[in-house]
Amino acid sequence: MKRPLMAGAAALAVMFAGQALAQSVEVEIAPEQRTRIKEYVVKERVAPVRVKERVTVGAVLPADVELRTVPADWGPWGTRYRYVYADDHVVLVDPSSRKVVRIVE
Helix, strand or coil: HHHHHHHHHHHHHHHHHHHHHHHCCCCCCHHHHHHHHHHHEEEEEEEECCCCCCCCCEECEEECCCCCCCCHCCHHHHHHHHEECCCCCCEEEEECCCCCEEEEE
């Protein structure tokens, strides 16, 4: 009887550890890519969005905030994410959860 309980407990521990790791992943962006992103926002005159709450990594953006497609020249990682321009920063968002994964300053 102890073995099935231990196996179940081990499976739960692995599942929760995986979720914790998935939540802590941050997108790494090289300095030259950050410059390219900032230049794009200025050149294309990307309209800023207004968000009532403070935008931080890990925060979830409201459903009424329109997410924009990341341009291909920002890097291969961009196909996984969307972005908004808020508070003078480009904010990368996981579209499935609407969770902020990176703020480009």
